[in-house]
Amino acid sequence: MxxxxxxxxxxxxxxxxxxxxxxxxxxxxxxxxxxxxxxxxxxxxxxxxxxxxxxxxxxxxxxxxxxxxxxxxxxxxxxxxxxxxxxxxxxxxxxxxxxxxxxxxxxxxxxxxxWQRTNNPKGSQFEKKNLGVATDxxxxxxxxxxxxxxxxFIRLTLQNGELSAKYPYFDEKNRYAQGPVIRGASMGERPNLVYEYKGYTPEKWGWRMTKDKLEELDKAGDLGWSKNKKPFRKLRPENDKGNPIYNFWSDIKRLYGxxxxxxxxxxxxxxxxxxxxxxxxxxxxxxxxxxxxxxxxxxxxxxxxxxxxxxxxxxxxxxxxxxxxxxxxxxxxxxxxxxxLHKYDYDTLRYQDAFEFESWIVGQFGGVANAKQRGDLGIDGRSKDNQPIQVKRSDNIGRNVVDNFYSACQRFDKNVFDKNKKEEKYVGVIIAFSFGKGAIQEVARLKNDENVLIQLVNVEDIVPIAKKPALQINIKDLGSVKNLREIEFTAVGNSASGIQFYAWDFNYNDTTFVPEFFLDKIGKQTYKFKAGEHKIAVKVVDNEGLESLEVIKLKVNGVVTTL
Ligand SMILES: C[S@@+](CC[C@H](N)C(=O)[O-])C[C@H]1O[C@@H](n2cnc3c(N)ncnc32)[C@H](O)[C@@H]1O
Missing domain, CATH: 3.40.50.150 (Vaccinia Virus protein VP39)
Incomplete structure (x- = not known):
């Protein structure tokens, strides 16, 4: 998929x-x-x-x-x-x-x-008889x-401040926190864990580990003794898996403007x-x-x-x-x-790579495109009923295209051609952006004189097409502000479907549109520029989602000139 x-x-x-x-x-x-x-x-x-x-x-x-x-x-x-x-x-x-x-x-x-999305919920600002809602x-x-x-990923690594608070002690090895090494009363009696180590014997609840494990701990430098000679375990930050994330998420703040x-x-x-x-x-x-x-x-x-x-x-x-x-x-x-989107932009389709377009439109028509770039006899694919398809990525297709296609169909697969002709089915399909009068008349003549049916299909009958919006940018020099030059831009878009919004990139790099303002519904922006040359790219998006890009080159140098 x-x-x-x-x-x-x-x-x-x-x-x-x-x-x-x-x-x-x-x-x-x-x-x-x-x-x-x-x-x-x-x-x-x-x-x-x-x-x-x-x-x-x-x-x-x-x-x-x-x-x-x-x-x-x-x-x-x-x-x-x-x-x-x-x-x-x-x-x-x-x-x-x-x-x-x-x-x-x-x-x-x-x-x-x-998720606690706010700590200042709306409800609490007003004198309402309920509590403000802070969570989703x-x-x-x-x-x-x-x-x-x-x-x-269900643990959060400790941040610097948390680390020093949680591991406040130091020894020659590293930071540490004190943890228990002796069992508590609530853990029950374990006579087999009651043994003497370095002069200390715990009560009947015993140590938390066997003697050899305790010796290992000590050898590793992770057993400590308090002033009053009580043992403890040294817990090290490198073994800390982080704070677990529970189901209450209060650490992720909502977005602010x-x-x-x-x-x-x-x-x-x-x-x-x-x-x-x-x-x-x-x-x-x-x-x-x-x-x-x-x-x-x-x-x-x-x-x-x-x-x-x-x-x-x-x-x-x-x-x-x-x-x-x-x-x-x-x-x-x-x-x-x-x-x-719902509609395809005429210009993008019309000027796209020819082979890419042919394969795509044959597929949209429900047919199978040729795998190779150069089809036999100019045939670009077959319809689901096995009729040859020719795609012309242009407008106003003329009579000669129909005639050439007619003979190509006969040579492409004579049996299929004869069978379709006999059954009064289309012998082939031409797909184009538009057909001229000559092509339409020739198709009618073939039908009347030779009993041959050729189907002419407009791209628009297969996929919905619309024209991109038009876009014009006007600029107004607002004068100097400190060492910068302030300029007002007004974008005027025009589209049959209506304009949705404008987006602005004030440092356009000629390849990628990286807007600083995404959702400008009015089409007006002011921006302050340093002296030098600048490229500003503006996009307008219409109600079909189709867009146009306009690039303005400016030179700021005491005065503002468009390049
Ligand atoms: C609450 S917003 C989502 C916000 C998103 N989580 C974000 O962080 O930006 C809900 C979105 O659902 C979309 N929506 C509503 N009904 C829909 C539908 N039937 N099919 C697809 N999208 C729909 C709306 O256009 C809106 O953009």
């Missing part, structure tokens, strides 16, 4: 297209069942539709909406996989009892994780008892949260799925941790923001990824 893919669409429909038992770990953070303002993040048409869809019938409706999606998630999860469902008090009880217990089974419940719930269920569990990873939309989860989940419950190379991916926290972290991933969201903005976020964090060694 193709992985490392961002897919636009309602996850219910998209999940149905994924193969069963192919996913190792799922994290979902579906819209909570709360109220209108909080629920709508992006405000685009996909999200509004989804919002109305799940809200129309109260909690029962919400639960059945989510349940049918979790059912699909169960199907695609491997038997060794886990699911983490992030929710809050509005629906967590329903989600556990009516969805997860029912689909995964109560015996596959792993943990109820409580994350349900962890596995598909079987044989689920992936990385023991080493200024933090480096904040993209600027509510409900964005911190990367640390996803890092913990992914490390705990998957291996490198595994495939992670988030089908309510929002701004792509799960995907970004999965990519950083060398996992494969599939991200789904019904909002164009979510998909594009995740794409840009991945661009920002990717480097030379990063795996390539694809973005699947």
């Amino acid at each position: 193709e992985v490392n893919k961002l897919i636009l669409g309602d996850c219910f429909e998209v999940l149905k297209t994924l193969e069963s038992e192919t996913i190792d770990l799922i994290y979902i953070d579906p819209p909570f069942f709360s109220n209108r303002t909080y629920e709508v993040i992006w405000g685009d048409k996909g999200e509004i539709r989804s919002f109305e869809d799940r809200f129309s019938g109260g909690i029962d409706h919400y639960i059945s909406w989510l349940k049918e999606r979790v059912q699909e998630l169960y199907r695609v999860l491997k038997p060794t996989g886990s699911i983490f469902v992030h929710c809050d008090w509005h629906a967590n009880a329903y989600i556990r009892v009516y969805i997860l217990d029912k689909i995964f089974g109560t015996s596959n419940f792993v943990n109820e994780i409580i 719930t994350i349900w962890w269920y596995a598909k079987s008892q044989n689920y992936t569990f990385q023991e080493k 200024g933090s480096a990873e904040a993209i600027g939309y509510p409900t964005q989860k911190p990367e640390k949260l996803l890092e913990r989940i992914i490390l705990m419950a998957s291996n490198e190379g595994d495939t992670i799925l988030d089908c309510f991916m929002g701004g792509g926290t799960t995907i970004a972290v999965a990519d950083k941790l060398n996992r494969n991933w599939i991200g789904i969201d019904q909002s164009v903005q979510a998909v594009k923001v995740t794409e840009f976020r991945l661009n920002v964090q990717q480097n030379l060694f990063s795996k390539p990824f694809t973005v699947q």
Whole structure:
């Protein structure tokens, strides 16, 4: 199955297209069942539709909406996989009892994780007759008892301050803490462990180990004596496995506007949260799925941790923001990824590598493309009924293409040609961006005069196509501020489907778009530049998720000139 893919669409429909038992770990953070303002993040048409869809019938409706999606998630999860469902008090009880217990089974419940997302909850600011809510719930269920569990990641290594507090003593070897070497009364009597060592004999409960083990400990320099001659064990930091992580997670802070990873939309989860989940419950190379991916926290972290991933969201903005976020964090060694929208951009298809395009469009048509780059007689593949297909990656195809194709079909496979002709089926298919009048007339003539049917198919009849948005950038010099020059940029996008947002990269490097501002819905930014030459790249994204890039080169040197 193709992985490392961002897919636009309602996850219910998209999940149905994924193969069963192919996913190792799922994290979902579906819209909570709360109220209108909080629920709508992006405000685009996909999200509004989804919002109305799940809200129309109260909690029962919400639960059945989510349940049918979790059912699909169960199907695609491997038997060794886990699911983490992030929710809050509005629906967590329903989600556990009516969805997860029912689909995964109560015996596959792993943990109820409580994440303290704030220590200043809203409720407590107002004079309300209840307590402020500081926590979310994350349900962890596995598909079987044989689920992936990385023991080493359920402990947190001690930080510097913690280390010195926990191991306050020093000797010639290292830091240490004092631990017991004598058994306590609650541990019961052990006469065989009562022996004398270096003048000390414990009471009837005995030592914690046999004499030879104690001698070993001593030899290693890990047995100590207090001032009043009581023995203790020296516990060393190098043997400390770290503090265990329990199911109450209060050490991961929610994102604040200024933090480096904040993209600027509510409900964005911190990367640390996803890092913990992914490390705990998957291996490198595994495939992670988030089908309510929002701004792509799960995907970004999965990519950083060398996992494969599939991200789904019904909002164009979510998909594009995740794409840009991945661009920002990717480097030379990063795996390539694809973005699947509802429409294909005409320019990208039209000017893509010819062979790549031919194979792809033949596949989309339901046929089989030639494996080799140069097909016999210009035939690029076969339809599912075995008719030859020719692909022309151009517009306004003329009469001569039809004539040449007609004779190629006869020579390609005479038997198939004769059979199709006799049965009054198409003898071949030409796929192109558009056909000229000459080609259409020639196809009609062949039908009338020679009883031969050739099918002309526009690319647009196979896959939906749209034109990219247009983009224009205006600049205004706002003058000097200290040693810097402040410039105002106004982006004006135009698209038949409407503009979603703009993104800005003020240090464009000619190859990768690394935006500093992801989600500019207005299209206006000011930026301060040092003297010198600068490249600014702006992207506009329309309602279909199609984008255009515009690059401006500026020279700042007392005055501002565009290059
Ligand atoms: C709470 S946000 C997820 C935030 C995400 N965890 C993050 O850190 O950025 C929920 C997301 O679910 C998406 N969504 C809602 N209904 C959906 C559906 N039916 N299919 C796919 N995505 C959906 C919304 O567009 C929104 O982006």
